[in-house]
Amino acid sequence: MALRYEAFQQGHCYEPFVKYGNFSSSAPSYPVGTTVEFSCDPGYTLEQGSIIIECIDPHDPQWNETEPACRAVCSGEITDSAGVVLSPNWPEPYSRGQDCIWGVHVEEDKRVLLDVRVLRIGPGDVLTFYDGDDLTARxxxxxxxxRGHFKLFTSMADVTIQFQSDPGASVLGYQQGFVIHFFEVPRNDTCPELPEIPNxxxxxxxxxLVHGTVVTYQCYPGYQVVGSSVLMCQWDLTWSEDLPSCQRVTSCHDPGDVEHSRRLISSPKFPVGATVRYICDQGFVLTGSAILTCHDRQASSPKWSDRAPKCLLQQLKPCHGLSAPENGAHSPEKRLHPAGATVHFSCAPGYVLKGQASIKCVPGHPSHWSDPPPICRAASLDGFYSGRSLDVAKAPAASSTLDAAHIAAAIFLPLVLMALLVGGVYLYFSRLQGKSPLRLPRTRPRPYDRITVESAFDNPTYETGSLYFAGDERI
Structure with a gap:
């Protein structure tokens, strides 16, 4: 609570009181008939009372109305050339879940300067400034x-201020909110002139220097820009960045890494006198200067003693050419084979490849063949078939037809010779026995009852047989 007391003369009214405001009276001691007019401090609005009150009743002097109250309200339209916008209930805490909008309007040929002197709101609360007379403006x-003290300029005669407090936040303490002073200033279509910078x-x-103009700052040789080198004139006719400066350069730039290498540096910031040494990875050869030194130059920035080197792949020696195996061939036929090349081997018909059919030139120092060259050995008949079938599968397409003909001849020629030999032996023994090789014996004997005495047999063999069977019948 707040209690206020006051002593005053009999027959007079007490002195009025208004917090965050002022008043003027027609008589200093407030006798009967005195009138008082109230006004509030900038940012506050009169509430709960009359602007003008009067001291009445000579028997019991008193004011005809209660003194008004001055309060910082949520939202409002302001047309003064200068004033203050306060957070609701300032300096008392503002309420949760509020959405307040203030519109500030000055003369059409003017613009508004916003001087934000106090800004202490919660992390969930938002204070937004719009460059125009509604919430759709920029x-x-x-x-x-x-946030600390800062200023904003509008590009036109109207500005809209919106404050939204978090409905779920706790109530803040005394003097938590914002205080914004605004002023009507002359309209200016250009940003302020930017000064030159040393060096x-x-x-x-x-x-x-109208809106959108870009100013670029550069430094003399031996100096570098500290800060933003590019400034732009914004909508509110202020520059986007602070003024930069030029400082003396006392170190070389990073020369960078070299592929397939590692480096040793004497100082991480590369001051004058610093060195960088490059060491190539195994299998790579360095081309250029292995050590760079940062040298100072009076008329310019420090510079490295040489360009960064390169690490190139080391050239590997080739493998020597190979001789074709006896009774075989190889491809390709070269005097020297580069690292990574492959040589293929094959054997003539009737021979089997012993060893690797393909060997590779393995890169190295020096390069070498992955396996010894194979040899071609004569194969037995059974082994020959399987071996030649493998050789035929691996041989080039151009010789596949010739190898097939050789295999066919090797199989069928012995069979023909064997058949001729068997036929010759058969004919020889047939002649020795007096038999015709072309007549074949009957499969069934002729019946004896059909044989007569008149039958004649030219062949002695059949005659002997007839006598034999006749004699047999007689017995």
């Missing part, structure tokens, strides 16, 4: 949490 800035110069994109 956003000048949006802020949450505490450097500036280059604007166009003569007039």
């Amino acid at each position: 956003v000048l800035g949006q802020y949450s949490g505490p 450097g110069w500036k280059s604007p994109s166009q003569p007039e």
Whole structure:
């Protein structure tokens, strides 16, 4: 609670009181008939009372109305040329879940300067400034949490301020909120002129520093830009970045890594006198200077003593050519074979490859063949078939037909010779026995009852047989 007391003269009214405001009276001691007019401090609005009150009743002097209250309200339209926008209930804590909007309007040929002197709001609360008379205008800035003193300029005569408090946040303490002073300032269509900087110069994109103009800062040789080298004139006619500066360069730039190598550096920031040594990986040869030194130059920035070297793949020696195996061949036939090349071997018909059919030139120092050259050995008949079938599968396509003919001749020629030999032996023994090789014996004997005495047999063999069977019948 807050209790206020006051002593005053009999027949007079007590002195009025208004927090965050002022008043003026028609008489200093407030006798009957005195009138008082109230006003609030900037940012506050009169509430709960009359702006003008009067001291009445001579028997019991008193004010005809209660003094009004001055309070920082949520939202409002302001048309003054200067004033203050306060957070609701300032300096008391604002309420949760509020959505307040203030519109500030000045003369049409003017613009508004916003001087944000206090900004202490919660992390879930948002304060937004719009460069126009509604919430669809371009956003000048949006802020949450505490922030120090800063200023904003609008590009036109209207600005909209929106404050939204987090409905789930706890109530903040005393003097938690914001205090924004605004002023009507002359409209200006250009950004302020930028000064020159020591040891450097500036280059604007166009003569007039209107919205969108870009100014680029550069430094003299031996100096480098610290800060942003490019500044742009924004919508609110302020520059996008602070003014840069030019500082003396006392170190070389990083020369970078070299592929297939590692490096040894004497100082990580590469000051004057620093060295960088490059060492190539195994199998690579360094081309250029292995050690770079940072040298100072009076008229320019420090520079390395040489360019960064390169690590090139070391050239490997080739493998010597191979002789074809006896009774065989190989491809390709070369005097020297480069590292990684492959040589294929094959054997003539009737021979089997013993060893690897293909060997490779393995890269190295020096390069060497992966296996010894194979040999071709004569094969037995059974082994010959299997061996030649393997050789035929591996041989080039051009010789496959010839090898097939050789295999066919090797199989069928002995069979023909064997048949001729058997036939010759058969004919020889047939002649010795007096038999015709072309007549074959009957499969069934002729019946004896058909034989007569008149039958004549030219062949002695059949006659002997007849007598034999006749004699047999007589017995």
